[in-house]
Amino acid sequence: MNGDMKEEYRRHIIRKFLFIVVCMAAIVLVVGLSCNIGQDLSLAETYSLIYNHIIGVTYLERSPIWWQDYFIWNSVMPRLAVAVIAGASLALGGTVMQSMMANPLAEPYTTGIASGACFGAVAAIVAGVSFSTIAGQYGIVTNAFLFSLIPAFMIIAISRYVDATPATLVLVGTAISYFFNAMVTMLMVTTDADTLQAAYLWQVGSLVGVTWSDVPLMLTVTAVCSVFVLYTARNLNLMILGDNSAKSLGLNAGQYRIMCMLMLSVMVASIISFTGIIGFVGLVSPHVVRMIIGSDNRFVAPASMVAGALMLLVADLLARSVSVTSEIPVGVVMAFIGSPIFLMLILFQKKGYGEVY
Amino acid sequence: MDEGFQRFRREYASRVSRKILFAVLILVASFLVFGLTLSVGEYNIGFIESYQIVFDHLMGIPVSDRMKDLIIWDYRLPRAVMAALSGSGLAIGGAVMQSALRNPLAEPYTMGISSGASLGAALSIICGVCVVPALSGEPATVINSFVFSLVPVAVIMLVIRFKKTTPTMMILSGIAVMYVFSAVTTMLMVLADPTSLSEIYQWRVGTLGKATWGNIPLVAVFVALGIVSLWALSRNLNVLMTGNRSATSLGVDTRRLMMMSLVIVALVTSAIVCFTGTIGFVGLIVPHLVRIFIGSNNKYLIPASACFGALFLLVMDSVAKVAGSTGLPVGVICAVVGGPTFIYILIKQKKSAWR
16 A cells, blocks of 8 residues: 555656656757758757867868857847746746746736836936946846846835735735836837837847857846755745745745745846847746646756746747748747647546636 | 634724725726716816716706817717726626636636627628628627627637637637637638728727717616626636535535536627627736635625726826827727836835735
């Protein structure tokens, strides 16, 4: 009897690990396919090119193979790296937010990070207002980053004065994001049509134009935050039970929530200030993962990270294979392909998912 | 025992009368603000005089100043009526959605109505496509956005038919449909030329400026029927808030109740949205404000939200008119003024209203 249960538990765990491994394998595959677009190389040749670059093989300058290597490594790879990092960190943000707030509607942007970033970027584009003296692209990035932290710190400051239940925090976040969105709208409706287009395109979010120099910051912040979250994922399981139960089980729920929010804000801010507001992945990827492997956050957190990375990579691959020249925003492709699949998952899942909240 | 019971009854009665008093006060305030918003504008007309003109016009008494009569009756009154109607319609929608889905983040647009309506409007404005052929311009946008806004709701109804009606399920299917629609809209907007983009952007922000007498009767009928029927459901909605299982064991048909309330909210919201665009904030925040003052009993929450929503949008529209002749959209003013106010009230409230 006891052995049976142990065996069954082991099978459950193995299935969860298997999901993560399959996602990782799929990521490697999609990276290969993405590098392949627009080149007449076989898939194996692409992988060997990538492998050779990693082990440090150099080619004769300006030879055809040098160009191929150059194209893959300087034009495609940074984009893929950003897709992986952004997908993973947004999905992680969604997982943490949903568990922490015990609300299936929560996403990484629920605290108003996105609207703050938007305001910063649009202010830079429309009004030329910037915190930094650096002109152009980096002015927008710095502005977006700094402004996106304002809502987060406002919430953390306010949470000292209110009864910091999840419902109250979520509402404060929503009110703040409405405020900043309104400011954005005010800037946008008073500006001329061309500037509005530029500002709107920033808002939609895309992976176009990212370079290697953007990667280190994102990677460091995401790595630090994910280590923190994965290490404390047990606490997230307690948070779903509600603050009172979590407290009686020995977790300082309020403090842990603030810690998580602080971490997530910096992480998400560092992503979206480079890419713009990429939606969908943060909200949907954790739900998809929960439907497949259950709601234990020790597995949901890493699994939704790989699943999020995979989603963003696949969407990017599709966007680029539809048209290499005119860039379709990756968020649009992801939502367009992803939502029907999501709806199917909802319709065909067996057990009553959704009782956890 | 008997004395205790008497005291309990008195206490209950005083609580109820406080709630009713709140609703009545809001109603009176709405009436006052209604006059205020009529008198505000580029052409100066007195506060009392505005009421006088409306009254005279209603009674058929010829007005001495034709100019003032024209301004009040043909321009300011439709806008004010539309503000009151859409404010109350969106606010009850939010109150009912929050109760039915048991989620403080729910609002009338949670089912994807706004994304559907936006797609309809975008199709009409950017591509010139309309579901009714041979229509173009303004009417096409209205009809398109009404029809498309009901599509996501239909999908959710299908999901409910075949699956369990847990709130999470419904929210998630709403999200899925919403993303499909907004993906298409975003695509259209990204590819659009700057002028159309600017027009559709303006539509999405929402405005009361386009209200005319022609479209008010329809909205009024939808909103009035919505308030009455949702109020009739309020007792069952209260039971539903205890959870699906408890509600079922207390004799409420949860599936039917959820479907009915969603359909009613959807129809009311769509009727408003197709004429005004997606005015945000009201539907989410007004019910929460009312909850802070009078608690979460739907029997009082729904009518009080209707009154407060009307007041809220009337005040914001007056502010919008004062703030600039450039025509700042009312949705923007709502969020800029209402957001900080809401946070202030959240901080000041004694105990949380969402336990």
